[in-house]
Amino acid sequence: MISSSPSTSSPWSIDLLLRCWQRLAAAVAGGVLLLLVAYLIAESLPALMRIGPLALLTDPSWHPLEGSFALLPMVMASVGIALLAMALALPLGLAIALFLTVYAGRRLRAIYVAMLELLAGIPSVILGFWGLVALVPVIARWQAPGTSLLAAALVLALMITPTIALLSHLVLRQAAQTHALTTAALALSHYAHIFRVVLPVAMPALASTALLALGRALGETMVVLMVAGNVVQFPASLTTPVRSLTANIALEMAYARQEHRSALFVSGLVLLLVAGGLYFLIARLQRGDKEQAPVESAA
Amino acid sequence: MHANPVADPAARFTGSNATGHSCAQSVPAADAAPALTLRDVTVAYHDRVVLRDVSLQLAVGRVTALLGPSGCGKSSLLQCCNRLSDLIDGCRVQGNIRVFGEDILAAACDLRRLRKRVGMIFQKANPFPLSIRRNIELPLIEHGVRDAQQRDHIMEKVLRDVGLWQEVRDRLQAPAQSLSGGQQQRLCIARALALAPDILLMDEPCSALDPIAGGRIEELIGELRGRYSIVLVTHNLFQARRVADDVALLWPMPDGSRLLEFAPRETIFSAPQHELTGLYLRGAMG
Ligand SMILES: Nc1ncnc2c1ncn2[C@@H]1O[C@H](COP(=O)(O)OP(=O)(O)OP(=O)(O)O)[C@@H](O)[C@H]1O
Ligand SMILES: [Mg+2]
Numbered sequence: 001m002i003s004s005s006p007s008t009s010s011p012w013s014i015d016l017l018l019r020c021w022q023r024l025a026a027a028v029a030g031g032v033l034l035l036l037v038a039y040l041i042a043e044s045l046p047a048l049m050r051i052g053p054l055a056l057l058t059d060p061s062w063h064p065l066e067g068s069f070a071l072l073p074m075v076m077a078s079v080g081i082a083l084l085a086m087a088l089a090l091p092l093g094l095a096i097a098l099f100l101t102v103y104a105g106r107r108l109r110a111i112y113v114a115m116l117e118l119l120a121g122i123p124s125v126i127l128g129f130w131g132l133v134a135l136v137p138v139i140a141r142w143q144a145p146g147t148s149l150l151a152a153a154l155v156l157a158l159m160i161t162p163t164i165a166l167l168s169h170l171v172l173r174q175a176a177q178t179h180a181l182t183t184a185a186l187a188l189s190h191y192a193h194i195f196r197v198v199l200p201v202a203m204p205a206l207a208s209t210a211l212l213a214l215g216r217a218l219g220e221t222m223v224v225l226m227v228a229g230n231v232v233q234f235p236a237s238l239t240t241p242v243r244s245l246t247a248n249i250a251l252e253m254a255y256a257r258q259e260h261r262s263a264l265f266v267s268g269l270v271l272l273l274v275a276g277g278l279y280f281l282i283a284r285l286q287r288g289d290k291e292q293a294p295v296e297s298a299a
Numbered sequence: 300m301h302a303n304p305v306a307d308p309a310a311r312f313t314g315s316n317a318t319g320h321s322c323a324q325s326v327p328a329a330d331a332a333p334a335l336t337l338r339d340v341t342v343a344y345h346d347r348v349v350l351r352d353v354s355l356q357l358a359v360g361r362v363t364a365l366l367g368p369s370g371c372g373k374s375s376l377l378q379c380c381n382r383l384s385d386l387i388d389g390c391r392v393q394g395n396i397r398v399f400g401e402d403i404l405a406a407a408c409d410l411r412r413l414r415k416r417v418g419m420i421f422q423k424a425n426p427f428p429l430s431i432r433r434n435i436e437l438p439l440i441e442h443g444v445r446d447a448q449q450r451d452h453i454m455e456k457v458l459r460d461v462g463l464w465q466e467v468r469d470r471l472q473a474p475a476q477s478l479s480g481g482q483q484q485r486l487c488i489a490r491a492l493a494l495a496p497d498i499l500l501m502d503e504p505c506s507a508l509d510p511i512a513g514g515r516i517e518e519l520i521g522e523l524r525g526r527y528s529i530v531l532v533t534h535n536l537f538q539a540r541r542v543a544d545d546v547a548l549l550w551p552m553p554d555g556s557r558l559l560e561f562a563p564r565e566t567i568f569s570a571p572q573h574e575l576t577g578l579y580l581r582g583a584m585g
Pocket of ligand 1: 345349367368369370372373376387388389
């Protein structure tokens with residue numbers, strides 16, 4: 001018989017082993033994910049059935065022990081914190097990446113990148129701690145108590161800026177190197193090279209970077225738990241103490257029972273949906289990037 | 300920007316002499332300076348000399364094929380002629396290179412002007428991953444063609460020159476990457492032509508293409524003859540024989556490649572001066 005494996009030695013080739021191993025790994029990863037989602041849904045069902053999805057939105061407050069389950073303020077807080085952090089971190093991170101790509105000399109770049117990597121590696125609990133003892137008092141001087149949406153967004157921004165900067169720098173550098181000789185041969189200015197070629201070319205990859213960072217900001221728990229204040233209320237202003245979905249789960253899971261517990265699972269499900277939506281968006285962006293050609297030429 | 304009207308790409312494509320001889324405009328007297336003069340050019344990478352004492356004179360409007368075994372420094376030689384060598388780490392160029400009499404290795408040389416005059420086509424087609432239109436528009440905008448209509452005019456002209464206009468006129472907004480390899484290479488040639496260069500350096504422009512696409516480019520080079528002075532690096536001796544007016548052969552030596560022979564095509568193929576040349580040309584022709 002002719003073996004389908006390209007190796008000639010034996011049917012028990014390394015190829016076959018590798019293939020089996022790959023399939024197994026893929027199956028385990030996919031299975032775990034499916035189980036996770038199924039578990040989340042199963043645990044959420046009691047709340048969704050008995051309290052009803054509408055009540056989760058319209059209940060006046062979050063008093064789970066008294067049967068009042070308003071998730072909306074926390075959804076707003078989560079989204080608000082993440083978006084504000086992104087609004088701060090994205091321009092900063094991109095500016096750093098541009099600086100590294102365009103202006104920094106080799107030595108300065110190496111030092112800078114090492115610094116950013118160090119910063120990106122700081123555990124979030126340390127950042128949260130720093131926020132609590134250094135940043136919160138400053139905000140408190142302006143508007144007590146200091147723990148607030150703003151504090152959380154600032155510390156989160158600090159957390160994701162290095163990641164955005166490093167990833168964007170990689171993307172920009174790659175594009176800059178790819179087109180360096182071409183733009184030079186066409187006598188394009190340095191400015192045109194960066195802003196008319198490199199940036200437009202790198203845009204889809206930069207967008208994915210931003211979405212990844214947004215996902216991280218949305219999912220971050222420890223920082224938010226430590227500096228956002230944890231009061232369940234609509235974020236009326238920047239200095240309002242708020243509680244995020246993630247912090248809520250972390251705070252209450254230990255003692256939650258029955259519907260309360262189930263309601264926490266619903267918040268987990270909501271988070272997962274948002275993260276899943278983001279992931280879908282990234283995938284579409286990247287796919288759109290590649291498929292643009294045939295789509296447009298067919299038109 | 301330069302006040303020099305010759306340096307203005309728009310000037311080439313508009314007005315009464317739109318079809319005129321582009322070189323005639325930049326060379327005032329009929330037999331003024333040759334297009335490209337190399338004297339004792341030595342190129343080294345990190346102190347390893349790859350080209351030694353190369354001297355060449357390329358006449359205006361002719362196609363010169365640059366031949367030689369792989370790794371003998373053909374690409375390196377081209378890169379000196381538009382100072383792309385400046386961008387390459389550890390690359391050092393000595394000697395004297397003149398473009399229409401102007402010393403381009405001088406510190407005072409205006410690189411922007413030089414690279415506009417001396418266009419380059421790379422071995423691998425390298426259109427920007429932007430739209431077809433943008434690929435040609437971008438260099439034009441950068442070189443001061445402010446009028447959109449004028450840009451469209453130039454774009455159509457150069458795309459017609461490379462025989463791409465019929466194929467892409469209806470999809471100028473499509474990404475350049477959606478073109479085939481041969482089309483992409485022709486787009487790159489069009490992009491270089493849009494800047495109205497005097498000299499075209501082509502580094503194996505057909506090597507990644509199938510014979511038909513390659514043949515199309517070869518035809519194109521034939522059509523560009525006379526209007527542009529062309530240096531064509533190729534490994535294909537048949538191609539050299541078909542399109543070149545002159546042939547230069549670089550040969551690797553222990554201390555860096557040298558120019559073994561430089562002669563008109565008929566001479567070098569029928570009566571080579573060097574034994575090696577004859578062997579190479581015959582051997583490589585099979
Ligand atoms: N960036 C570089 N750094 C160091 N050495 C280099 C560099 N580029 C080329 N070289 C060396 O210079 C020599 C000539 O290279 P070049 O690319 O000019 O050859 P070539 O004649 O174009 O070859 P081919 O026909 O394969 O394209 C080679 O030995 C190569 O190793
Ligand atoms: Mg080469």
